[in-house]
Amino acid sequence: MRAVLNTLRVLEEVATRQPIGVGELARVLEMPKSSVQRSLHTLNEAGWIRPARGEITRWVVTTKALDVGRHASGDLGLRDAAVPVMEDLRRRTEETIHLTVPEGDKMVLIERLETAKPVRTSMALGHALPLHASANGKAVLANSSPEVIERLLAEGLPRYTDTTITDPDRLLAELDKARAQGYATNGGEWRSDVGSVAAAVMGGVGEPVASLSVNIPMSRLTDESQAFFGAVVSEAAKTLSARLGYIPDPAPQASA
Amino acid sequence: MRAVLNTLRVLEEVATRQPIGVGELARVLEMPKSSVQRSLHTLNEAGWIRPARGEITRWVVTTKALDVGRHASGDLGLRDAAVPVMEDLRRRTEETIHLTVPEGDKMVLIERLETAKPVRTSMALGHALPLHASANGKAVLANSSPEVIERLLAEGLPRYTDTTITDPDRLLAELDKARAQGYATNGGEWRSDVGSVAAAVMGGVGEPVASLSVNIPMSRLTDESQAFFGAVVSEAAKTLSARLGYIPDPAPQASA
DNA sequence: ATCTATCGTGCCGTTATACGGCACACCGTG
DNA sequence: CACGGTGTGCCGTATAACGGCACGATAGAT
Numbered sequence: 001m002r003a004v005l006n007t008l009r010v011l012e013e014v015a016t017r018q019p020i021g022v023g024e025l026a027r028v029l030e031m032p033k034s035s036v037q038r039s040l041h042t043l044n045e046a047g048w049i050r051p052a053r054g055e056i057t058r059w060v061v062t063t064k065a066l067d068v069g070r071h072a073s074g075d076l077g078l079r080d081a082a083v084p085v086m087e088d089l090r091r092r093t094e095e096t097i098h099l100t101v102p103e104g105d106k107m108v109l110i111e112r113l114e115t116a117k118p119v120r121t122s123m124a125l126g127h128a129l130p131l132h133a134s135a136n137g138k139a140v141l142a143n144s145s146p147e148v149i150e151r152l153l154a155e156g157l158p159r160y161t162d163t164t165i166t167d168p169d170r171l172l173a174e175l176d177k178a179r180a181q182g183y184a185t186n187g188g189e190w191r192s193d194v195g196s197v198a199a200a201v202m203g204g205v206g207e208p209v210a211s212l213s214v215n216i217p218m219s220r221l222t223d224e225s226q227a228f229f230g231a232v233v234s235e236a237a238k239t240l241s242a243r244l245g246y247i248p249d250p251a252p253q254a255s256a
Numbered sequence: 257m258r259a260v261l262n263t264l265r266v267l268e269e270v271a272t273r274q275p276i277g278v279g280e281l282a283r284v285l286e287m288p289k290s291s292v293q294r295s296l297h298t299l300n301e302a303g304w305i306r307p308a309r310g311e312i313t314r315w316v317v318t319t320k321a322l323d324v325g326r327h328a329s330g331d332l333g334l335r336d337a338a339v340p341v342m343e344d345l346r347r348r349t350e351e352t353i354h355l356t357v358p359e360g361d362k363m364v365l366i367e368r369l370e371t372a373k374p375v376r377t378s379m380a381l382g383h384a385l386p387l388h389a390s391a392n393g394k395a396v397l398a399n400s401s402p403e404v405i406e407r408l409l410a411e412g413l414p415r416y417t418d419t420t421i422t423d424p425d426r427l428l429a430e431l432d433k434a435r436a437q438g439y440a441t442n443g444g445e446w447r448s449d450v451g452s453v454a455a456a457v458m459g460g461v462g463e464p465v466a467s468l469s470v471n472i473p474m475s476r477l478t479d480e481s482q483a484f485f486g487a488v489v490s491e492a493a494k495t496l497s498a499r500l501g502y503i504p505d506p507a508p509q510a511s512a
Numbered sequence: 513a514t515c516t517a518t519c520g521t522g523c524c525g526t527t528a529t530a531c532g533g534c535a536c537a538c539c540g541t542g
Numbered sequence: 543c544a545c546g547g548t549g550t551g552c553c554g555t556a557t558a559a560c561g562g563c564a565c566g567a568t569a570g571a572t
Contacts, residue, residue: 066382069322
């Protein structure tokens with residue numbers, strides 16, 4: 001269905017460049033103006049976009065996408081199950097708590113509870129984090145199959161800050177450490193001023209479905225605080241995993 | 257573009273009923289199975305849905321919609337401009353702060369900063385609130401044109417709790433009061449256990465584009481706290497309005 | 513004030529393609 | 543074993559999407 005594919009491309013482009021008009025869209029997407037306009041008209045009719053305030057020839061997205069996207073919380077009622085656990089976690093840490101899910105080769109932020117402390121870490125919901133340069137990503141990787149990890153390493157590890165891990169062997173060692181201690185850490189490897197401690201949430205079928213993390217400014221990330229956050233976040237992740245029906249292996253014996 | 261309209265309907269239905277399969281969708285949407293399946297295939301190809309974990313015949317939405325929806329923040333960079341103001345507001349109140357925008361006949365929550373206090377008011381982003389039974393809605397209504405208000409009254413005022421205002425005259429009086437004091441209040445009129453105090457954010461063209469609110473459990477909503485929250489929230493809304501380029505009337509003189 | 517580049521809108525003939533009825537393979541149940 | 547349920551796939555028809563083009567309006571430059 002070419003029409004649908006084109007129209008969804010138009011929608012995404014409107015979202016990133018809003019407010020935007022027919023001509024510019026047609027140029028960027030390399031589509032005929034007529035087609036773009038038809039798509040815009042249809043999207044408007046469906047309530048996904050609307051004319052920008054004041055001008056009627058430029059378009060912005062409505063909250064329809066938000067309404068649809070808020071259901072994108074993993075499979076089951078992941079968010080509903082997670083929120084109480086996250087609240088408990090924030091009460092204990094007094095720091096910002098994130099809930100992320102793996103999607104493609106990224107971790108996507110789907111829920112967030114903010115600290116009351118006067119610090120700016122706020123990231124918008126829907127934001128994507130790299131697997132190898134975030135505590136959430138590393139926590140999930142550490143619980144993923146070797147094939148998944150191998151595939152990621154094959155694609156290369158982009159550098160974001162001067163502490164980003166770009167060496168495959170170092171990453172593997174980091175994942176071993178995460179498996180051993182039950183949580184993963186991130187010391188400014190994605191944004192240089194923010195660190196985090198995360199633990200994977202396991203689904204019923206034995207693969208990671210999400211990750212919980214405590215996010216703090218680098219200035220507050222000491223060895224002691226890291227150990228404390230690691231303990232509480234891994235406990236929280238275990239609680240949540242259990243609520244999702246996951247039964248952990250009593251002893252890690254060789255399977256198959 | 258019929259195909260697009262149908263496919264978007266399918267997408268929305270998948271979001272609300274996920275995980276769901278072809279047959280059930282076809283029944284609910286009253287479409288031929290073939291058409292639904294084609295839509296699902298296309299949505300999957302575009303990355304908006306994916307097979308549910310485990311089963312391959314049922315579908316769930318991905319975070320694509322979230323990614324698009326997070327740009328739905330009013331017109332300009334409303335959210336970016338609002339977040340610092342909201343953070344200041346939370347520091348002063350230590351309560352949950354909401355940022356909502358009018359859309360259709362609802363107010364939609366697009367950003368949220370949580371209190372650290374052990375209370376559950378958490379509402380998911382993208383949630384819609386009624387205009388006449390929320391502080392945010394009343395704050396926006398109080399700054400809207402008489403035509404808008406008239407149209408809302410004509411549609412009737414549904415009741416949600418035993419304090420919901422359903423009498424048009426009482427609502428008009430409430431709006432007058434809001435205009436006079438610069439903020440609107442809500443005493444459990446939408447959810448019986450949660451109250452709020454809100455002020456409208458004005459855009460450059462002189463109409464309300466958003467609303468900021470302080471949300472508290474009814475138990476903490478006293479006359480004194482209400483006055484305090486009203487003062488700080490209306491000040492915050494004025495600050496944000498100014499940043500968006502709004503120049504308030506020095507004296508409220510009759511305009512045409 | 514005229515010219516011009518660029519905007520958004522709308523028409524229309526062609527042809528691609530979405531439609532939806534139908535038949536099939538499959539699974540778990542009565 | 544038959545049956546109601548699932549998801550999948552094919553195919554002929556006719557609809558409607560495509561995209562080139564022309565028009566009118568707007569805004570900036572000369």
